[in-house]
Amino acid sequence: MKKPSRDTISRMSLYLRALQELSQTQASPTISSLGLSRELNISPDQLRRDLWYFGQFGRRGVGYSIDSLKNKISEILGLNKRWNVCICGMGNLGSALLAYKGFKEQNLNISACFDADPKKIYKKKGGITIYPLEDMKKIIRSSRIEIAIIAAPVNAAQTIVDRLVSCDIKAILNFAPVKLVVPPKVKLRNVDLSTELFNLTYFLSQP
């Protein structure tokens, strides 16, 4: 079977968000592919092609059951289990991510934060303790942390990543605008906060 692309997986998370909203706001228990795709400003074809990778959903003339599609996508994305996550770097970005409501709703549990600043360590923020980098191995093991978010400054990012790798972290989400090196066993994704802005400048530049 052909594997879904990265973009398909990204759209799956958009579908999940939309279905979660619909299940709270919409009276009808079903939605057509046209209706769901309109919510997201994508084509119904794209939606059907994306879902096709994962099996048969919806019924002709009836549409998708909002709740069952929501649960199925949640399962596909691995969100039927709880993931323990740590944030490395407790500056503005790290603090914003810690406060971000979108994570906990999705079974993404921030269980620890790390920072190098002696003034920040062993204090709590939003109920979560900030540990020094030296405690990383201990905390990652005891809290069963599998995913790390890098919100550290550019010049500190690779050192932190090397340490995370030595603690057997499985996946890293990097917000620092720098290219990081990880061994193949560690999954790395980079978030570029300007990508979406470029989408806007592109559209504004169209004649």
Place this chain on the structure above:
Amino acid sequence: MKKPSRDTISRMSLYLRALQELSQTQASPTISSLGLSRELNISPDQLRRDLWYFGQFGRRGVGYSIDSLKNKISEILGLNKRWNVCICGMGNLGSALLAYKGFKEQNLNISACFDADPKKIYKKKGGITIYPLEDMKKIIRSSRIEIAIIAAPVNAAQTIVDRLVSCDIKAILNFAPVKLVVPPKVKLRNVDLSTELFNLTYFLSQP
């Protein structure tokens, strides 16, 4: 001519970043499509298909000129002109975005910030003044701001957006995890900070 998809535009910004890095680090002035696609972990076919929308690049057997492809993509994304941007909401996320190095490098110029908190207004942060919402119309006009970033709390986001719309803002980038309503003339993009995390949980869940 078929219009490029949103995902193509997003990948164009990845190509731009990679080319900007390559132009600083690589000795050779050219790169093959295989080389460039490897940098980004996408298929060479995808790269060629994306570029195809915008014309003829590179030469068979020679590859792409790094500098000329970089400049061309920058132009395609509208980054050959300077864009004035404002940030609405000077909490942790707004402050992180204000400090984000990735913007200025790309001709994205944060020219003003807005906040409702009397303790924050008329103070400067990173050299940029934080204005009260009441000054929005005046500042957006005098600073020729075309794009606004929403980094405000969920419950304040729509009110701010309505105000921005009445100030004739052209495009809005929304970081608040809430669905916003804008008239068709205003371009809206939403950033969901958990999308990339879902990509990781998906991969970690694969058998």
